[in-house]
Amino acid sequence: MNPLIFNLGRCTLFGGIKVGELERIFGSVNHRISFFLPGELVEEQNAICDEMLVLLQGQTKAQMQDFSGRVMTIETMEAPSILASGFLFATENRLPVDIVSTAKSAILYIERDGILWLCKEYEVFLRNLLRNMGDRLTTLAEKVWMLSLNxxxxxxxxxxxxxxxxxxxxxxxxxxxxxxxxxxxxxxxxxxxxxxxxxxxxxxxxxxxxxxxxxxxxxxxxxxxxx
The missing domain is CATH 1.10.10.10 (Winged helix-like DNA-binding domain superfamily/Winged helix DNA-binding domain)
Known part of the structure; x- marks a missing residue:
């Protein structure tokens, strides 16, 4: 197993799952790891989101660009963390942001079917995923409120x-x-x-x-x- 995967033990998504179980998990689900340099585009706006992205190493930022070309940073994420968890199961599962690497980064991609399998096999994983989605909605609401200030x-x-x-x-x-x-x-x-x-x-x-x-x-x- 790639040693980077052991970083998942520090990721809230896998909280409560013993490190020894990770070998079974990643022997059962399709996954890949990609590496990015600072400034590289990880995923572009409007790309179809059919995999869970987990930042194992490094840092990324999510950005949006308006029609005038102005770029706004929505959030900055540091490893280990989940990227764009809320869009994987959306009816319109497209990313609304560009995800850009801001440091040497490693990202784990897990197919949607693998995430569904994990939710069925590990109740703690399902709870962690739902908590993450709820937390991200709270963060988004706070961001919208802040930008509404005049x-x-x-x-x-x-x-x-x-x-x-x-x-x-x-x-x-x-x-x-x-x-x-x-x-x-x-x-x-x-x-x-x-x-x-x-x-x-x-x-x-x-x-x-x-x-x-x-x-x-x-x-x-x-x-x-x-x-």
Whole structure:
């Protein structure tokens, strides 16, 4: 067995399945592993999704491009994780995004029939898959809500508040300004300007990627939350 498959033990999709069972599983289901360099296209928008994609190594991002050519990053995924799980069993099973490798990456492809077999053989796998799909729907809903905010100030304030809810009032940005600008649907210079405004107004302290929330109440007012 390819040693990369043992990374599945750390993937939530296979949580609760003993490593020893992986040999049986991958002796029974059709699968393949493909490798990608940074910047390579893994799957393109509108491609038919008839295999489960599991990121075993590296990092990818999902992007959408509008008619004006503007590219928006929907999400960034790090190994080990599942890519586009919600589209495999959709009536219109086409990917709505481009999936691009952002590091040296290895991706496991499992045919749809193999996923159905796993769901029948391992109840824990079925539960993990349904949980993943639910979590992805929640993430998508949050993304849509954030993009519905009218101003960049609102979007950035909301982003910083959500980060601090998870990580505390002092945390490190996991992405570059360029990547964050893509995720918020704006140009990088505009994002840098709003960061500078927040610092000047005493709302946050910034040192490189290190952020400290100084005035949570003000950020909540900007984001539209009730203080």
């Amino acid at each position: 101003t960049l100030n609102q979007r950035l304030a909301n982003f910083l508040l959500r980060q601090s809810d998870d990580l505390g009032d002092e945390f490190e940005l996991k992405t570059t300004k360029e990547e964050l600008a893509d995720a918020l649907g704006v140009a990088r210079p505009s994002l840098s300007r709003v960061f500078s405004e927040f610092v000047a107004q005493g709302l946050i302290k910034q040192d490189g990627r290190q952020i400290r929330i100084l005035d949570r109440a003000a950020l909540k007012r900007i984001s539209g939350h009730t203080v």
